[in-house]
Amino acid sequence: MSKYKTADAFVSILKEHGVDRAFINPGGDFLEVLPSMAAARLADSNSPQMILCLDESVTASAAYGNYMVTGKPQVIMVHSEVGTLQLGGHYQNLQWGRVPVVILSGWWNQFDEPRKTWEGKPYDQASIVRNNVKYDRYVKYGEDLHEVMAEAFKIACTEPTGPVYLWFPIDYLTGEIEKPEGPPAVLKPDPLPAVDMATLEKIANILLDARNPMLVSGNAGRFPQNVASLVSLAEALCAPVQTGYSWMNFPSNHPLCIGIEHILGSRNMDAVYDDADVILVIDYDVPYLAAAPPPKPETKLIQIDVDPCTAGGRLLWGRGADIFMKADSREAIPALEKLLKDKISAEKKAELDDRFRIISALNEKTRQGWYESALNQSKSEPISADYLCHCINQVIDEDTIVVNHTLTHCASPTEQIVRTKPRTWFGCPSGAIGWAPGAALGASSASPGKTVVAIMSDGGFIWGCPTSVIWTSARYHYPFLAVICNNRGYGAVREPILKMIEKPNPGDEFLDEMAVEFQPDYVMIAKGAGAGYGRIVTKPEEILPALKEAIEAVRSGKTAVLDVHLPRICGW
Numbered sequence: 276m277s278k279y280k281t282a283d284a285f286v287s288i289l290k291e292h293g294v295d296r297a298f299i300n301p302g303g304d305f306l307e308v309l310p311s312m313a314a315a316r317l318a319d320s321n322s323p324q325m326i327l328c329l330d331e332s333v334t335a336s337a338a339y340g341n342y343m344v345t346g347k348p349q350v351i352m353v354h355s356e357v358g359t360l361q362l363g364g365h366y367q368n369l370q371w372g373r374v375p376v377v378i379l380s381g382w383w384n385q386f387d388e389p390r391k392t393w394e395g396k397p398y399d400q401a402s403i404v405r406n407n408v409k410y411d412r413y414v415k416y417g418e419d420l421h422e423v424m425a426e427a428f429k430i431a432c433t434e435p436t437g438p439v440y441l442w443f444p445i446d447y448l449t450g451e452i453e454k455p456e457g458p459p460a461v462l463k464p465d466p467l468p469a470v471d472m473a474t475l476e477k478i479a480n481i482l483l484d485a486r487n488p489m490l491v492s493g494n495a496g497r498f499p500q501n502v503a504s505l506v507s508l509a510e511a512l513c514a515p516v517q518t519g520y521s522w523m524n525f526p527s528n529h530p531l532c533i534g535i536e537h538i539l540g541s542r543n544m545d546a547v548y549d550d551a552d553v554i555l556v557i558d559y560d561v562p563y564l565a566a567a568p569p570p571k572p573e574t575k576l577i578q579i580d581v582d583p584c585t586a587g588g589r590l591l592w593g594r595g596a597d598i599f600m601k602a603d604s605r606e607a608i609p610a611l612e613k614l615l616k617d618k619i620s621a622e623k624k625a626e627l628d629d630r631f632r633i634i635s636a637l638n639e640k641t642r643q644g645w646y647e648s649a650l651n652q653s654k655s656e657p658i659s660a661d662y663l664c665h666c667i668n669q670v671i672d673e674d675t676i677v678v679n680h681t682l683t684h685c686a687s688p689t690e691q692i693v694r695t696k697p698r699t700w701f702g703c704p705s706g707a708i709g710w711a712p713g714a715a716l717g718a719s720s721a722s723p724g725k726t727v728v729a730i731m732s733d734g735g736f737i738w739g740c741p742t743s744v745i746w747t748s749a750r751y752h753y754p755f756l757a758v759i760c761n762n763r764g765y766g767a768v769r770e771p772i773l774k775m776i777e778k779p780n781p782g783d784e785f786l787d788e789m790a791v792e793f794q795p796d797y798v799m800i801a802k803g804a805g806a807g808y809g810r811i812v813t814k815p816e817e818i819l820p821a822l823k824e825a826i827e828a829v830r831s832g833k834t835a836v837l838d839v840h841l842p843r844i845c846g847w
Contacts, residue, residue: 278451281420282311285448288424288459289323290315293347296324296720298334300361302354304381304445323350326720326751329743331358333713335365335376336739337747340678340717342374343522343701346497348432349376355383355445356400364707366407366438371560371705372521373494375436377427378404381445382413404440414443420452421459429462434581434603467581467603470610474600478555478577479614481598482512483623485553485575493519493536493559493704495604499697502526504608505557511615513627515547515634519559520679520702526695528642530635535689535700538564538682553577558604561592563706569593579607645690657842658815660684660760664691664730667758670822671728675699676718678729680711684760684841688730709738712757716744719753726829727755733762733838736797741836742804748834749805756825756835759797763843797838807833813840 285308289297301309315322328334331353338349353359359380369376382400390398401411410430414423423441431439482488490509495501496518505525509516515533518525525532533547545568548554554570556578569592570576578596581603600607619627645661652659664687671677673696679688680703694700701718703710715729731739736759748754798809808828812821818839825835 277454279454280307280311281448281450281452282307283315284420284452284454284459285424286311286315286322288421289350290321291459291461292424292428294323294350295345295347296326296341297350297352298326298328298338298341298717299352300328300331300334300354300358301352302358302381304354304443305352305379305448307449308352326747328713328747330740331361332363332365332709333716333740333743333747335362335369336710336713337717337720337744338376339365339368339372339374339710340701340714340719341721342376342717343497343714344676344698344718344721348428349374351376351378353378353380355381356403359400359403359440359442362404364705365710366404368703368705368707368710369438370407371563372703373436373497374438375428375431376438377424377431378408378438378440380440380442381447382442384444400442401440404438407438408440409437411440411442414441414447416444416447420448421455425460425462429464433464434467468601470602470606471600472610474598475607475611476614478579478598478600479611479618481553481575481577482514482555483615483618487550488512488514488553488555489547489551490514490516490555490557491519491559492516492524492557494522494524495558495608496522496524496697497558498605501558501604501608502697504605504612508608508612508615510631511612511619513631513634514555515638517544517547519704520562520689520700521560521704522702523694523697523700524558526693527689527700528693528695530631530638533638534641535694536562537685537689538562548574555579556591556596557608559591560704561590562704579604579611642690649691652815654815656814657840658812658818660687660841661691662815663758663760663818663839663841664688666818666822667728667730668692669819670826671726673699675726675728676701676722678702678711678715678718678727678755680708680714680729680731680735681760682708682732682734683762684732687760707738708732708735709740711735712739712741712744715755715757716748716753719748719755720751726826728758728826728829729755730758730760733759733797737795741797741800745801745804745806745834745836749807752832754807754829754832754834756829756837757801759836759838760841761794761797761838762841763794798836801834801836805834806836807831808835809837811838811840 312325334351338351342349427439509531516525516531519536553575576596577598579600583599649661649665652662678701711729711731715727719727801809810821828835
């Protein structure tokens with residue numbers, strides 16, 4: 276058997292596992308790999324592309340964004356323990372987002388004595404990440420890279436999918452290894468069990484007997500075919516649907532859609548949860564900050580998912596399901612719809628049709644209320660978040676990819692922006708706020724010819740390492756529009772504090788600091804990093820023209836930034 280460079284083997288392994296791009300912030304641990312990747316890409320445009328990110332945290336959010344669009348496994352390469360640490364809160368984003376990603380890092384082992392912790396124990400680099408990855412492994416000298424990587428990808432891609440961390444001696448990827456006779460082996464993910472038809476029939480009977488059933492789905496839309504399947508299921512049952520904010524699971528303008536969930540509580544879902552006597556929960560994680568109120572104790576919960584405790588370990592509203600079925604939703608949803616249709620009599624169909632008309636009318640009235648509220652604020656100064664998002668909805672098309680990570684103004688995008696096609700709406704299921712800029716970059720990298728619009732808080736823009744993101748966007752021609760919802764204050768923290776304090780102390784330094792009197796010039800930062808268009812928007816009549824200009828700039832290949840000044844969180 277012949278040999279070939281370990282670095283060449285690494286590139287070949289990535290290609291066989293369907294990796295299109297590797298998001299990197301490399302160090303000495305990847306010196307051999309980088310020329311091999313460049314040479315392979317030059318020889319074959321289907322070989323994985325290196326995407327250099329100037330900050331390690333951007334590698335994580337960009338890989339996340341690329342996965343959202345492609346559904347393919349991802350690779351992140353960072354340097355040693357310092358690079359591992361720099362990913363920070365993004366480990367939790369990757370975990371709760373169920374992103375199948377292999378994170379690779381070297382181990383700086385060039386010491387006379389083994390490194391020790393403060394307690395005198397052997398230094399364990401993977402302890403940095405162990406709470407937030409599915410699997411970690413130290414790769415030793417002599418281990419076959421083909422076997423190691425095949426196992427890593429299999430674990431990452433087995434449901435529930437998630438991140439895997441590999442670390443290795445810093446010179447492990449140098450030298451040569453045995454070359455397999457054919458392509459490197461690819462291990463298939465462990466399959467999910469077949470749909471339990473007996474349990475599914477029990478579920479169908481409960482749903483048909485329910486007075487007010489309800490459907491909830493948070494991430495079923497990561498499989499595009501599930502969107503149409505959920506529509507068919509909801510229409511068969513004539514049940515209202517709440518769709519989570521992480522994926523486009525269900526058309527937001529459908530008569531049965533009660534809205535897109537958002538953190539901190541959705542403005543019209545309380546009554547629906549109160550009325551529901553059975554809730555069918557499909558591929559759903561309760562948000563890291565409470566959204567809709569928990570169902571009543573007597574409400575029956577039925578869950579179809581790949582894990583009864585979600586990847587983040589969050590039971591459904593803290594209580595789990597009354598009936599749980601582990602299944603692939605791509606198979607379970609159509610099977611359940613067929614069972615329901617077979618069981619619905621003409622009399623039952625008339626009853627369901629009446630329910631459809633009632634729910635449709637209520638949802639239409641709610642949506643019209645949202646839109647009218649936005650239009651009523653069309654002349655308000657400072658600019659209303661509702662009106663801003665209403666205008667965004669006017670300038671995008673049905674194929675535009677919307678990446679949303681807002682906090683203080685989280686209701687506005689979910690209510691004002693209509694999404695009807697799979698993989699055109701993405702949100703962050705976890706709490707690392709600097710997700711949106713990099714996620715938009717990653718989504719753009721996987722979406723040539725499509726427009727990507729990212730809506731974020733001013734804090735999210737800052738924490739998202741904008742100079743790194745925009746530099747990479749400009750360097751590789753992955754344009755997107757960043758819309759900054761700038762409340763010019765630490766609104767997510769200051770607003771709750773203001774509600775807690777009956778009367779502030781004059782000159783309260785903490786609250787003054789939370790007001791953030793000094794404002795960075797985000798547009799200047801963006802242009803300095805390579806953005807082709809930027810504008811500060813302070814008046815409502817400027818919004819539509821600015822959005823149209825920005826969208827046109829993105830469609831011409833330029834990254835654009837709009838800094839939109841919204842009402843300040845200014846207190847009493």
